[in-house]
Amino acid sequence: MTKALVTGCAGFIGSHLTQRLLNDGVTVIGIDGFVDNYDVAAKLRNLAEIGSHPAFTFHSTMLQAERWKDWLDGVDVVYHLAALPGVRNSWGKAFAEYVSHNILATQLLLEACMQRPKPPVIVVSSSSSVYGTMQGTLTDESAPLRPVSPYGVTKEAMEQVCSVYVKAYGLPITMLRYFTVYGPRQRPDMAFHRFFRQMMKGDPVVVYGDGQQSRDFTYVTDAVEANILAGRHAAPGEIFNVGGNREVKLIDVLNIMGTLMNISPKISFQPGPAGDSLRTCADIRLAEQRLGYRPQVSLEEGLRRQLADMRFQPRS
Template sequence: MTRPSACGREEATIRVIVTGGAGFIGSTLVAALLGRGDEVVVVDALTPYYDPALKRAALDAVAGPGLTVVEADLNTVDLAPVLDGADAVVHLAGQPGVRKSWGDDFVAYTRANVDATQRVLESIVRTSPGTRFLYASSSSVYGQAETYPTHEEMLPRPLSPYGVTKLAGEHLTGLYAESFGVQTAAFRFFTVYGPRQRPDMAFTRFLGAARDGSPITVYGTGEQIRDFTFVGDIVDALIAGLDATSALPRVMNLSGGSSVSVNEVLDTIAAVTGERLDVQRLDPVRGDVFRTGGDSTRAREALGWEPKVTLEEGLRRQWEWIRSL
């Protein structure tokens, strides 16, 4: 199969498996891949971490020729036929959330973030060894970093069980590259936002509250600093990773370069929406770090990637999406 390139030449399409493709980042990536003519297989368990109807709606919104959806658990599905003919796997599936990863819920995180990752990698080795594997990691692996912006060679010291499981997935990704020659790369996402963002995430909650005139809950003082990254910029990096013709670095930061406080975000939301915000503050949450901020030099050098969307513009786009719901 072929697709027309920007300069008119015909380019070969690729077959991409997107695990967690019904989610926020996944559905955005699926839309971009289908838009350029690739074949996409979504594997998603549609777990009830948040309303599965929202995930089905996200898939319906991006559905088109070239899309196959497999509703299944990666820990139990027969992966051989799923991986047959695949050029790449973008592994976005996992159990999200720092706050819920403590206590008895931890088993859900090890199963979804560690066991499932190992099972996909093992299946690639057995049935499809030429398949490239891109792993979605998180800035949570750093914990309270020693310096900012944080670069990939700094010692990861997660502050939450969630971060521990994402780091374990990174290690598995590197292990299968070194031991079996699988083409792998892990991307550390820094606080992704934009249209289709999960309902439990801060910007969706904040913008929804602005729309509805309801209170906004902020954990802590609001002076926490985050490096926010627009979802479209994340997708651009993932596609660049799929298209790269040479070996990729083992791990790369994907950070938007904003590094602003939650209070500054609230000021921007008030300006973008034109609404008065009712902010209510609660105690800080165990496992939340005070600051994140990434150095994306490695992704720039390896992929030619730069974040393009400013925080204000990204919030404006997410606000338009929130109002359309």
């Protein structure tokens, strides 16, 4: 790979991926529309972390602008991370925005890639939200898709759109279902960021639900590695879980955070909102076998790194 397009390059995962590609000697075209689902200043800080690398060209615009000649010329791999994230905000009138950013914009991208003389490999970011609340032991990629939020519905629909382009046109698309990514630059609306910030201020930590809900947490550089591996090794139409290989209850995460900060967190339990999964648990064996994906950063180490980063960032 010599040239890549990263959509959503100023976001949490996108900025880390862009940095990794540049460090690997790849020329990167980055696109970000600065959707105001959270403080744009955080995204600008992410861009500042990338810096003025001579191999990086940035376009501040939405995919709907359709400047494909500028964006796709000479590109070998497209990493499509641009999306409107967040379960709790996807209800009501906001659903139309989720459809626009998560489904319609993706279809525009696929159409543009299909028109290239040689279509680039396309690695699409999906979410464990497509599964809903998981049952049994580990959840593999063949599990039923039962999203419990409008956000999850848009991610499932996006996957279906990608699948029909693979079947109809052989477009080289692979999809990655992330399981709760965390680490430095995590969005301020996400749980770990909120928990650390509340502890820093001495405020009670607000937990929605009883704290017994569990998650499979993925450190951001492991998610980035999954993208790189998928761009190199995945076959058209393949879908992979990207997890941290460990299911942990939220209350236990808070205890780890408290230990890192040398405090005993004060917890305020609030009613759980509609659309939250009670359990996620990734079976990552397919990604291990097909891509060579193996998560490298433990939850304890990842939380330590996120805390260290947040202590140097403006409060948000």
